[in-house]
Amino acid sequence: MSSPPVTGPAAVREHRGGPGPARFRPRRTPPAGAARPARRGILSYWRQYLAISPFYLIFTVFSFGPVFYSLYLAFQRYDGLGTKQFVGLQQFEFLWNDPVFWLSIRNTLVIWVLSTVPTLFGALVLATLLHSVRRFKGFYRIALYVPNVTSIVAVAIFFGAVFSNDFGLVNAILGTVGIDPVPWLSDPWLIKVVIALLMTWMWTGYNMIIYLAGLQAIPQSVYEAARMDGAGPVRTFFQITIPIMRPIILFTVVISTINGLQSFSEPQVLFASNAANQNLGGPGQAGLTTLLYFYQSAFLDNDYGYGAAIVWAFFVLIIVLVVINWRIVQRGRKP
Incomplete structure (x- = not known):
């Protein structure tokens, strides 16, 4: 006995081309005669x-x-x-023949190299070690990042006291083992080393946090596959971690180049002008950076035109160095 046909709202229509429920699709185009919404202008x-x-x-x-x-x-x-x-x-002609300007350029480049290379290398090493830590990872992150948010003036005063020629903590420690005091703040090269150490101490934690974020984004399956292929930790680091981290390394290189070349507060606080040092930068102007020379020309000598010429020439130098670093880091990358 066959069941009675279903009628009413429960009835399901069939396709015209065969059995089965009909599929209701929304209308994609407005019906004929309907007004289209007008586009809103700026x-x-x-x-x-x-x-x-x-x-x-x-x-x-x-x-x-x-x-x-x-x-x-x-x-x-x-x-x-x-x-x-x-x-x-x-102004630019005088700048080209100004020996103090070229001295400031040399000082800036030396301090930049002495600070940027240890900063990025140390940040990558610390990020790799912290990535493998299981306990107290949050504490280590905060402890390593605190120097970056500390007042640069306070840090410079602290370093000036620690590396003081006569009463510095470093010379006191060296004296306990029979080493003569080191002229940290009077020797031309050691002045640059102290400024570079200050900048390294402040910026290592910042770059470490960036590297750590990049390491955490790498899937663990990549390292597991490398271990199955017999790759050791060193080979894995240089052939897997570094290539994957290349864009992040490029970013930190560019940022460190810009920040490293703009060193101003560090030598300005360490070697403030006084009666014995009319020119900024310490003995022999060994710590005179380009921005410090710009500050001296514009705001101490009241030569605003020459100060503007210095800063624009230095801006061009920063752009050139950033492009060179970009090219070096990008070399060998597959298109």
């Missing part, structure tokens, strides 16, 4: 633009505007009070 979002406008106004007035004003000053002779006098390229 002016229709004026409330949103008005809400974010204070940031851009402040940035333009206090950051973006002064940058181009300094470029304008680089072609002027101006002491901050009198009238500006257009001198064309004379």
